[in-house]
Amino acid sequence: MNAPAPISTMRTSPDYPDPDFVVIDVETACERVSSICQVGIVGYRDGGEVFAYETLVDPRDTFSAFNIGIHGITARDVAGAPDFAQVHARLEAHLAGRVVVAHSSFDKGALAAACTRTGCAPITARWLDSVRVAKRAWPDLTSHRLNVLADFLGLSHRHHDALSDARAAGQVILRAIEHTGTPLEAWLATPPKARARAPEPAPDGPLAGMxxxxxxxxxxxxxxxxxxxxxxxxxxxxxxxxxxxxxxxxxxxxxxxxxxxxxxxxxxxxxxxxxxxxxxxxxxxxxxxxx
CATH class of the missing domain: 3.40.50 (Rossmann fold)
Incomplete structure (x- = not known):
C-alpha cells in the first residue's frame, strides 16, 4: 500500500517554460470517477521535466475500502485539503490548451466528471493516451499497464501515487518517441482505427436474448x-x-x-x-x- 503524498506544490511557478506536453494522473476515493482525492501533474519540454505539481483533494465523497487498498489515501489524509473547486483554477492553468497525456481515458473522464459535479468549467485540451502510444511502440509486451511499462523501461515508480504515475506516463511518451523516431505531433495526428464490428448473434443458443x-x-x-x-x-x-x-x-x-x-x-x-x-x-x- 502506498503512503499518501502530502499537500504540496513542487517546482511550480508562473514563469516555467511552456511545456511540449503535460501529464496528469488522478486517484479517486470510491467507485464514482468524480471522487478525485489526489492529483499529480508533470510538464515536459525538450525531453526534460520543467515543473511538477501534486495535491491531495477533499473529494466531498466517501472513501471505499477497495480504493483505499489501491492508493492508501483515506478520509483522514485529505482532512483540510482543498476540494476540487478550489484546485480547479490551478489545474486549468497547467492543462488548458495544452497537449495533455494520461495513461488510459480514466483520468480524462474523472476530470470531466469532477468539473460537472462541482459546476466548474470543463478544461479543454488536446488529449493523448499513453496506453495507445505504448501499444504501438512496444506491441510485443503482454501488458501495457503503467507498472509493467515502468519495470520494462527501468523507471523508478510508485504505482497509484498520482505524481509518480504522471512522471512514469510522461517517460513512456519520451521513450516511445526515442524508440520509434515518431515525434509528438505525429502521435497526436494518428487517425483512429476503423470501428470494429461485433459479430451477428446466432438465432438461438444458451445466450439468446442476452x-x-x-x-x-x-x-x-x-x-x-x-x-x-x-x-x-x-x-x-x-x-x-x-x-x-x-x-x-x-x-x-x-x-x-x-x-x-x-x-x-x-x-x-x-x-x-x-x-x-x-x-x-x-x-x-x-x-x-x-x-
Missing amino acids: RVALLGEAVDGPLAQWVAQAGGRIVAGVGRTTTMLLVATKHPYGRFVEASPAYRKAEELRRAGRDIAILTEAVLRKRIGAF
Missing part, C-alpha cells in the same frame, strides 16, 4: 465470436440495456479489475435495480459448455 459487454477483449475478437455463436449480442459498452458484463480471461486490469470503468458501471446499474450479471469468461464457459 446483451453482452466485454471487459478486456475487442468486440470482434475470439471471445466475442464465441458469445455470438451462443446467441448473445455483443454491445460496445455497459449501458442500461446490458444484461451481462463478461470479464475476459486476459484483461489489462490484473487484480484491480473491479476498479475498471466497465465493472464500476455494471455495479452501479445493479445497485440501481438493473438485472445485469457480472461473470468471468471461465465461469460462463463452464456453465454453457463449448460452442
